[in-house]
Amino acid sequence: MATQRRHARHPKRRWQSARREIGAQTGSVTAEFAAVMPAVVLVLGCCLGGMQLATVQARLQDSASTVARSAARGDSTPSASLGRGEATILSRHGNLLCASVTRDGSVLFGIFGVVNLTATSCTLVETP
DSSP: OHHHHHHHHOHHHHHHHHHHHHHHTTTHHHHHHHHHHHHHHHHHHHHHHHHHHHHHHHHHHHHHHHHHHHHHHTOSOGGGGOOTTEEEEEEEETTEEEEEEEEOGGGSOGGGTTOOEEEEEEEEOOOO
16 A cells, blocks of 8 residues: 555656666667577478479479370470479370489489479370
């Protein structure tokens, strides 16, 4: 009760004590930001790398289907649609002609550079 009367008579003291408490924590926000920032950058880098892998996988699947259709039609250069660092393997299983397109991981960048991606597509070959 006495402290309430004292603060009631001297409201300035209450603000001074609050300022002292805030002043003691001035550098803590900077330290927390410095500790969290590398983790945020790492997570962002992993997300961007994962998006890049998904995009490359979609392109590989498209290339594999194009190569399989071209080879089934009898085109002389079915691998013309391949990009840099991509290799094709054609195989036949009965009436199916399958094309497997592989992309070496060294073409990719960052921490995902060790990942080799493969896409396979099969096309029905019509017999005349």
